[in-house]
Amino acid sequence: DISFGYLTSSSRFESFPIQSRQKQKKLLHTGMSKFTLILTSLNLQVLDKCKIFSSVSLLVFITFSVRSQDIRNTVGNIPMEWYKDYPHIGYDLDGKKLFKPIRNKDELDEFLDKMENPDYWRTVQDKMTGADIRLSDEQVDLVHRLQQGKFGDVNFNEYEPAIDFFSNEVMIHPVTNRPQDKRSFIPSLIEKEKVGKLVHAIKMGWIKPRRPKETTPQYYDLWAKEDPNSILGRHKMHVPAPKMKLPGHEESYNPPPEYLMSEEERLAWEQQDPEDRKLSFLPQKFACLRAVPAYSRFIHERFERCLDLYLCPRQRKMRVNVNPEDLIPKLPKPKDLQPFPTTQSLVYRGHSSLVRSISVSPSGQWLVSGSDDCTVRFWEVSTARCLKTVEVGGAVKGVAWNPNPSICLVAVSYDDTVVLLNPGLGDRLVCTASDQLISSYEEPEEVKDQLVQWAVAEGEGHEQGHRLILKHPKAVRQVTWHGKGDYLACVMPDNGSSLQVVIHQVSKRRTQNPFRKNKGLVQCVSFHPIRPYFFVATQRYVRVYNLIKQELTKKLMANCKWISSMAIHPGGDNVICGSYDCRLAWFDLDLSTKPYKVLRHHKKALRSVAYHRHYPLFASGSDDGSVIVCHGMVYNDLLQNPLIVPVKVLKGHTITHDLGVLDVTFHPTQPWVFSSGSDGTVRLFT
């Protein structure tokens, strides 16, 4: 049952009777929260009764009174399994134990009950009392409804129309009877204060009036008055940004086929770093304009351009557009510098191994060549006929024809021996004279200990032409005659001792060692053609000694790693040095001790150099198999520097064992040059 009531101002609860049972039920279902709803549904007659129009605040109390006939268990809302082990299940209002009904049904009974009792399905056990209760029809219905999520009451309509009391429609009567406030009649002080503040702020300029908003920029003639004076000075220094490179054919959407990349090119392109690529894109061909897609790197490229514009230092670079032809020095034409050897005219074949050294007789009629096949051959220059072959006991390192035309002697060096040969060619008178010269030697009274053993060749050797045999303590590499033909210098390169160069005097069969000290590995030596000077080339320097004063006069620095050969100009003031590092250095002795000119004409190491005796020519032979003939004019006027012009590259020798030309020498009178090579031939270029 529900008692309905209201609290009066004297906090007395007065209940009012409720007419219909239906309304009771409605109240039961909706509860307190649906207060207004209750009020509406209660109808006005109820409201009249409780006089809610007065200033009494209305409260509705709903009390549920449990039926008195119920056996009330007083344990409250506890888990009932706590009483599982007891015979009672709780206590009634009087504090007496409530005993559980006797339950002796086992499973079978339960089953039978289930099968037989038609009300079994609506029988539930009361948790509080433990008794079985059979649900009435109404209760079952209620359960069903609740299970479906409906209201328990069948008759309750949850969608009843709501009545808006405080609606937008203005009614003629007030909803409440309250008189209006005073503040609704008088202006607000707070607002006044606020407005005052704003007015003050505006007056003080703290709040600025809204500017009319400019949505689009206004353009005008910015350059209407172009005043040259207003241009800043710094603008002259301004470097305008270079324009972007214009696209070529390969960027076309439909380029000519040759601009498309082949498969390998494409792969190479993909493997390259993006910075290294020549093209920043892959050329592509599309059949029609419609098929051209968007370029994915477009924004990137614009962005990179932006970066370039503001991050790259700009500089004006003067690009010198050099015509390469202008760089080539203007030299006199080789044609004007003739004569010089131009063509290979004769090849002297006969040697089976590389020809280390050659020499021409002072008359220019004979040529002698020494080879690694242990022979010395004498050739007739004009016919290339081998006149004589002399076998010696080792690979011939050097041959030198005596420059004195009245003596016919050839110095040949092999191993540690130097042999003076009389080839017996040419003028018989000269031959016999030279033989006599050697045989007329008389032993001096006091015999000194010589550095070198002098021996006269006899027997078979004599028949072959051997005249004098000089046994040296070490291997002799080079022999060279003095211009007069009496002195002979031999080089025995040895890093350790001071005995590297010896000078022999043939007429007196005397030998002397000019140097006391070892100044380095001697490469080659040479006599000055006129003056008593002696040139000694070590690895890096050429030392010039005065033989009379016995002192060092000059030390030429060749600026190269390893001098291989040296030649003295017949005038005596110029020296050329060939080196193994492909250079040829020309020294002007009057100018400086440094090279006047260094020529790097050859691709490989220079093996020998030579001056012509009369013509202004010099030649150099190199391992690259070529002989380069240069015009090297030395003027009598000391102020004028020598003129050096390469005039001809002569090629003929084949390269064997990485060696090309081993020796070059000029014909004494003609502008011809002989060269001997590692291919076992001697060639004449005329």
Added chain:
Amino acid sequence: MGGLQKKKYESGSATNYISRNKARKKLSLSLADFRRLCILKGIYPHEPKHKKKVNKGSTAPRTFYLLKDIRFLLHEPIVGKFREYKIFVRKLRKAYGKAEWSGVQRMKENKPAYKLDHIIKERYPTFIDAVRDVDDALSMCFLFSTFARTGKCHVQTIQLCRRLGVEWMNYIIASRSLRKVFLSIKGIYYQAEVLGQTITWIIPYQFAHDHPTDVDYRVMATFTELYTTLLGFVNFRLYQTLNLVYPPKLDGQGEFSLKSECEEDYALESESYSEKLAALSASLARTVPSVEDEEAELDHFPAEGEDLEKMETREKMELEQNKQKKLFEGLKFFLNREVPRESLAFVIRCFGGEVSWDKSLCIGSTYDETDETITHHIVDRPTIDKQYINRYYIQPQWVYDCVNGKILLPVEEYFLGVTLPPHLSPFVEESEGDYVPPEKLKLLALQKGEKPQAEEDEEEEEEEDDEDDEEEDDQSEDEDEAEDEASLAEMEEKRAQGKSLSVKVTPGKVKPENRMRTEQEEKAEEKRLAIMMMKKREKYLYDKIMFGKKRHVREANKLAAKRKAHDDANKPDKKKKKKKC
């Protein structure tokens, strides 16, 4: 002696340069603001000659600015604006934090703004300077105008860029100063000659952009800010030179309004108006009579003045240009809906043609497809269903090739479904020794007016080849005797001719060749010898130059060889096709 010892790095180049960080501190700006300032003012770093001296002995990589430049920046009023903006942002954040929405509103309305007018004037003191530098501005504006209205930058910027781009294009049309167009895989390059300055810009193809993540859009936006200002002023002045109204107005308003009645697709009147402008077509075509007359007069006066002064070559050039300007005059084009409308409309109108398109494609079409007077219908699909007889159906490349070739090219090679001839870059000017693609040679011949000959020759050659082939075939197969005889006779004649020629010619030619050769050899040897005598430094330079030249030649040869291989590979196919035909 005496005197104080000089301290290091207190004079000379060390004091002329300032590192970026120091410069930033001196201006008391954040890096972003400094960057923005440099972009706007056109200050770029300098590379000192002796970096170590400037860097006070350190070799660390640093960016250096000229101290003068930074001092110059100190006086810039915009720096103050930057600071104001910073303060504004701070206040705004605070207001947000306190949820003072009215304050936020008010502050937003009073957002500090700056103008770049004085910077433009300062950077480009003369108008010509500005025109010269407008390349990048155009490319950037056209790029920004293709951006979507959401996301990467303000809508106003995009709209402004679009507006300026359209203004520029309208000017180019009105002044007829477009010279070259190039369809590249990146976009479409245009080159115009404005007031004697060659200006090149690129417009991307109309697609949505795939915005890269590694691009700093703030930098781009700053550049765009500068460029829009520059372009606006340049446009204003250019419009003034042609006596056009700025902002551009369409002429013949009456008709325009009539037209616009039927096109109610646009919500705003102004919007539809700007779209009309952007259509570049019909609307302006109607303005042409009045505007162009003026323009023509304007054009003629200076031209005559120049003619009096300048050389004949100049005159010729001008004549050629004038001819080029009227390239499409009298031609009526219709664009199918799949072709790039804007680009084609722009190009065609630049050379005096009339252009229209389907009404549903875009606003501003002037005539329908059914118009009988249309001469060229531009289509970019293999076939079209309904064809009208009295017009050419051609692919869009024809228009661009005509512009670049400065003549109306024969349309046969550009018909629908035909394999197009290669599209060549008009920007390449081959010097001697460069590789010239055969298509270019053909074009040059066409320009000289040798068109029929060249073609005939080619055809003849081809025919001859074909004949030869046929003859060979004939030899192998047995066919009609009469034909055989005829062909054999021909062949014999040819052979006889060939033989007699060869017999006569060879002995005569040998000797002079030899002499020439010996001379050449001599010269070559002289040169070789002279090269041997070169100084080391000169030799190095010479070698470098020669290496470059050789590489150039090698590349040219490579291209030529590739072309030859391609032609050889394709020849049999062509012949087969011909035979089939």
